[in-house]
Amino acid sequence: MHNIALLRLQMNHLVTQARQDLHSLSVMNDQSDQSQILQRLWDTVSTMHFISEMLANQASMPGYYVLPAPTLLPQQNGTTNQTSIPPITPLPNQTLPPPNQRQFTIEELATYDGKNGRPAYVAVDGVVYDVTNNRAWAAATHFGLTAGKDYTAEFQSCHAGQQSILATLPIEGSLT
Amino acid sequence: MEQPILPPESLTNEAIAARLTTTADKKQREGLIKKRNLVYLELNGCSGNIISLLNGQNPTFEYTLHSLVNLRYSNSLMASEGEQATEKLIDVLDEDFILAVEGAVALKDEGLYNVIGSWNDQPLTGLQAAQMLGERASHILAVGACATHGGVSAAKPNPSESVSLQDVLPDRNMIKLPGCPVHPDWFLGTLAHLLLYGEPETDNLGRPLMFYSTLIHDRCPRRPFFDRGIFAEKLGDKTCLFKLGCRGPVTRTDCPTRQWNGSVNWPIGDDTPCIGCSQFGFPDAMAPFISFDTTRVVKDE
Numbered sequence: 001m002h003n004i005a006l007l008r009l010q011m012n013h014l015v016t017q018a019r020q021d022l023h024s025l026s027v028m029n030d031q032s033d034q035s036q037i038l039q040r041l042w043d044t045v046s047t048m049h050f051i052s053e054m055l056a057n058q059a060s061m062p063g064y065y066v067l068p069a070p071t072l073l074p075q076q077n078g079t080t081n082q083t084s085i086p087p088i089t090p091l092p093n094q095t096l097p098p099p100n101q102r103q104f105t106i107e108e109l110a111t112y113d114g115k116n117g118r119p120a121y122v123a124v125d126g127v128v129y130d131v132t133n134n135r136a137w138a139a140a141t142h143f144g145l146t147a148g149k150d151y152t153a154e155f156q157s158c159h160a161g162q163q164s165i166l167a168t169l170p171i172e173g174s175l176t
Numbered sequence: 177m178e179q180p181i182l183p184p185e186s187l188t189n190e191a192i193a194a195r196l197t198t199t200a201d202k203k204q205r206e207g208l209i210k211k212r213n214l215v216y217l218e219l220n221g222c223s224g225n226i227i228s229l230l231n232g233q234n235p236t237f238e239y240t241l242h243s244l245v246n247l248r249y250s251n252s253l254m255a256s257e258g259e260q261a262t263e264k265l266i267d268v269l270d271e272d273f274i275l276a277v278e279g280a281v282a283l284k285d286e287g288l289y290n291v292i293g294s295w296n297d298q299p300l301t302g303l304q305a306a307q308m309l310g311e312r313a314s315h316i317l318a319v320g321a322c323a324t325h326g327g328v329s330a331a332k333p334n335p336s337e338s339v340s341l342q343d344v345l346p347d348r349n350m351i352k353l354p355g356c357p358v359h360p361d362w363f364l365g366t367l368a369h370l371l372l373y374g375e376p377e378t379d380n381l382g383r384p385l386m387f388y389s390t391l392i393h394d395r396c397p398r399r400p401f402f403d404r405g406i407f408a409e410k411l412g413d414k415t416c417l418f419k420l421g422c423r424g425p426v427t428r429t430d431c432p433t434r435q436w437n438g439s440v441n442w443p444i445g446d447d448t449p450c451i452g453c454s455q456f457g458f459p460d461a462m463a464p465f466i467s468f469d470t471t472r473v474v475k476d477e
Contacts, residue, residue: 026180029180039394042394042395043399046396046397046399046400047400049397049400050400050401114470114471115469115470115471116469117471117472118471119471120471132471133405133471135393135402135418135425135426136425136426138418138419138420138421138422138423138425138426138449139418139419139420139421139464139466139467139470139471140467140470140471141421141463141464141467142426143426143457143461143462144457144460144461144463
C-alpha cells in the first residue's frame with residue numbers, strides 16, 4: 001500500500017497544494033479565509049514531514065518496503081472485532097436508534113470501559129456512542145469521566161444544546 | 177502595490193521578540209511609553225509561575241523590571257521583609273497599579289490557611305490582600321492555574337478551601353492566564369500588550385486569544401499519526417500519544433509553536449503526553465496523566 005512511488009506522488013501533490021496556499025495567502029485580504037488556509041498549510045507541512053520520515057525509514061531499511069501501518073481509518077481502529085459501524089446520518093431525531101442496533105444493559109455498557117484493548121462506549125439520552133478514537137476522550141477519559149457509563153446528566157450540564165457533538169459519534173446501540 | 181507581500185525579515189521567535197523589545201525601548205526613551213506600577217501577589221500556590229517568569233527570554237525578567245514596570249511588591253523577590261514589606265503594599269493602594277496574582281485564595285477559617293505577612297501586628301491573609309488590592313487595581317491578571325480556576329491548590333480534597341481569584345472578586349474583569357506554570361511569554365506578552373495597547377482581545381473565558389486561541393492538537397507535529405491511527409504504546413515512542421492519555425486535543429495553547437525553556441522543546445517533543453496543565457479544571461479534570469491500560473489493541477507478536 002505504502003510503496004515509494006505512491007508516497008512520492010502524494011508528496012508532490014502536497015507540494016503543489018502548499019505552493020497554491022502560499023500564493024493564495026500572499027494575495028488575499030480576508031481574515032477569516034486566511035486562518036482556514038493557514039490551518040490547511042500547517043496540516044500540509046505536517047503531512048509532508050510525516051511522509052519524509054516514512055521515506056527515510058524505508059530508505060534505511062532496503063528490504064522493508066511495507067510499514068506495519070494500519071490501513072483502517074482511526075474511527076474504525078480498535079473496533080475491528082465489533083460489528084462494523086454504519087455510515088453516520090446526523091438526523092435531528094437521532095434519539096430513536098435504528099431497529100437493528102444492539103441493546104445494552106447498564107451492566108453490559110460498563111464492560112466497554114476502554115481498558116485492556118476494549119472499546120470505549122458512553123450513553124447519552126439512551127443512545128450508546130463509541131468514543132474509542134474520539135479526540136476528546138484520550139485514554140478513554142474525558143474531564144474526569146471514565147468510559148462505560150451513562151452520561152446524560154453530565155452532557156446536559158456541559159454541552160446543553162450542542163447536539164452536533166453527538167451527531168459526529170458512531171452509534172453502537174441503545175441503552176435498555 | 178496594494179497587495180500584501182510576505183515580509184522579508186526573519187520570522188523566528190527570537191527575531192520577532194528582539195524587534196519588539198527594541199521598538200519598546202526606543203518608544204520609552206522618547207517618552208511615548210510610561211512605566212506603570214505592578215504588584216505581583218503570591219497567594220496559595222507553589223511560586224511556580226514566578227520561577228517560570230525568571231526563565232523568560234526576549235524579553236527577560238531584568239528587561240521587565242528596567243523598562244516595562246515598577247515592581248512595587250513581590251512576596252518572593254523584594255528585599256524588604258515583615259511589616260516593612262507590607263507597608264510597601266499599603267503604599268501602592270492610593271496609586272495607579274496593575275495587579276498580577278498567582279496562587280489560589282484560601283477561604284477556610286477566614287483565610288488563615290494562607291497568611292502572606294502582617295500589618296499592625298495582625299496577620300494579613302491572602303483573602304484580605306486579594307480583596308483589598310483587587311478592588312483598587314486598574315487591571316487584574318490572574319496568573320497560573322491556581323489563580324485562574326483554583327488549580328492544584330483547589331484539587332480534591334481541597335483542605336484549605338481554595339478558590340479562584342474571580343470567586344472572591346466576582347464583579348471585576350480580569351485577564352486569565354491559565355497554565356501550570358504559565359509560560360513567561362504569556363505573562364510578559366500580556367503585560368506588554370496592556371502597557372502598549374490596553375487589554376488584549378480575550379475569549380469568553382478571559383484568556384488572551386494571542387496565546388490561547390488554538391488547540392494543541394491542531395498544531396501538533398504528530399497530528400498525521402493521529403489521523404492515520406498510529407499510536408504510541410509507551411513513553412518515548414515517536415508517534416501520537418493519544419492512547420496514553422494526551423490532553424492536547426482538549427487544551428488551547430501555543431505550546432507546539434512557542435515551546436518552552438527558550439523555545440528549546442515541549443512535552444510532546446520529548447515523547448511525553450500533554451497533561452492539559454492550561455485547561456480549566458486542571459489537575460482533577462485532566463487526570464489520569466498517563467494510562468497504559470487503554471483502548472489500544474495490543475497485537476501478539
